[in-house]
Amino acid sequence: MSTGITFYAIFFAAIFTSNILLTNYLGMCSFLAVSREVKTSAGLGMAVIFVLAVTSVLNWLAYRYILLPLELVYLRYIVFIVIIAAFVQLIEMIIERVSDTLYASLGIFLPLITVNCAILGVSLFMVIRNYNFLSSFFFGLGSGIGWALAIIAMAGIRQKMARSRVPKGLAGAGIALVIAGIMALAFMGFSGMIKIS
Numbered sequence: 001m002s003t004g005i006t007f008y009a010i011f012f013a014a015i016f017t018s019n020i021l022l023t024n025y026l027g028m029c030s031f032l033a034v035s036r037e038v039k040t041s042a043g044l045g046m047a048v049i050f051v052l053a054v055t056s057v058l059n060w061l062a063y064r065y066i067l068l069p070l071e072l073v074y075l076r077y078i079v080f081i082v083i084i085a086a087f088v089q090l091i092e093m094i095i096e097r098v099s100d101t102l103y104a105s106l107g108i109f110l111p112l113i114t115v116n117c118a119i120l121g122v123s124l125f126m127v128i129r130n131y132n133f134l135s136s137f138f139f140g141l142g143s144g145i146g147w148a149l150a151i152i153a154m155a156g157i158r159q160k161m162a163r164s165r166v167p168k169g170l171a172g173a174g175i176a177l178v179i180a181g182i183m184a185l186a187f188m189g190f191s192g193m194i195k196i197s
């Protein structure tokens with residue numbers, strides 16, 4: 001990890017200046033598909049926060065204490081995906097037991113958290129940037145909060161837009177991509193504050 005960057009800086013940068021979704025464009029498929037209602041988006045956002053915070057730590061532990069000592073670093077993609085898939089399966093079972101409506105509204109996108117490239121991207125970024133344990137946790141937590149913030153904001157805007165007249169050529173995915181682009185430009189305004197790349 002580069003000197004001078006605290007885990008607080010990594011946490012806030014992961015939310016704003018290096019937002020995994022609006023800066024790195026990872027996790028766009030579920031972002032665009034689920035962001036029609038605030039309640040559903042908030043549920044998925046909370047699940048993504050929890051999954052990112054925990055899997056970034058689990059993947060860091062697996063990388064540092066299993067893959068590096070055994071010289072199996074080339075297996076990191078497979079190991080990271082297996083850890084993510086197992087943890088998401090656990091979250092899916094918990095949500096199904098706790099809230100049937102949330103489980104039904106998330107539909108196929110809950111198990112698709114497993115293949116959400118933002119989840120794997122966070123684990124790979126923490127390895128590439130050589131983060132320590134605390135930095136990895138705060139990077140995962142901040143990335144999850146940033147992703148949730150973006151999807152909830154998008155859902156709020158799209159709910160307001162549902163009552164607006166949108167030109168036919170922009171209706172649906174078109175206007176969603178325009179909104180996502182404007183949101184990405186807004187988050188670029190934070191880019192000079194903290195840089196963690």
